[in-house]
Amino acid sequence: MSQALIKGLRKYWLKGEKAGSSEVMAILPGFPDNVRTNEKGEFWVAIHCRRTMYAYLSSLYPKIRKFLLKLPIPAKIHYLIHIGGRPHAVVVKYSPEGKLLQILEDSQGIVVKAVSEVEEKDGKLWMGSVLMPFVAVYQLD
Template identity: 85%
Template sequence: MSCLKSEVDNARNFCISTSEFLQLVFSGEDSGRVLKYNPNTKETTVLFRNLQFPNGLSLSKDGSFFVFCEGSIGRLRKYWLKGEKAGTSEIMAVLPGFPDNVRTNEKGEFWVAIHCRRTVYAYFLALYPKVRKLWLKLPIPAKIHYLMQIGGCVHAAVVKYSPEGKLLQILEDRQGKVVKAVSEVEEKDGKLWMGSVLMPFVAVYQLD
């Protein structure tokens, strides 16, 4: 579960994931939601519905919006909390792979952990949900489906975006020699700290 506290109304915005995340990511099931909980009134409201595996929430530096990842379809979404656009959403960026979590740095930029890049096969299945559901019913091992989605080699990347959604930087290990299946990235004191929900490692990258 990802959660953040809003400075606007003291509410908590959160999305809930599952341990069966790989099946959800590759099936493209659109049962995901982003919820808002008000601890004062103890009320929960739905901000988003019909999302394909939403995961990771991060508040902007000025608190005017938050962003979250939509894993199956590879998007970074923005939800406005303040200003004329308050209560509305937009696609902030189309990501180069399967995103996991997103974190804001001290400058207000957003680092996104990319589990692996998406193959042409993955893009094709995303465009045709009926074909994807039929294909996933075939007696093919889950590992084979996974490798076909990511190109046969477990690898990873982290990408940085501006608050406006401009791509600023990509760091990638295409062969997975150092990092694989990154699910967390955090910038602290000029370094990037990375980890994975699947692989037992903590990696540190010195930024220039």
């Protein structure tokens, strides 16, 4: 399961000795939106936006974050501060154990932006967004 607030993946045990418990599987480079597995059991994670310095500092000091959110600043400005001002795309692949395997990033947002969905099928990576009108296909081989 993904956790946007801590920007991480947690493994939740359904069976066995650890059933009902969870553990941190991976720390993500930004805010996760969706997680999908491929045929090998690896995880592709769609990262909506990278973590900015503002987001990092506000996570360390929640009282300051709450104060700033109460100021009469338009929501659009808060959004731009959190995503760094320019929409871009990050998708990350992890092993079942949480080892980082691959990162694909369009840091300029030229080809894709604000990826919210990623799916691996037949050697291709399909990406989409709920914010932007696109479907992108990336050849993995």
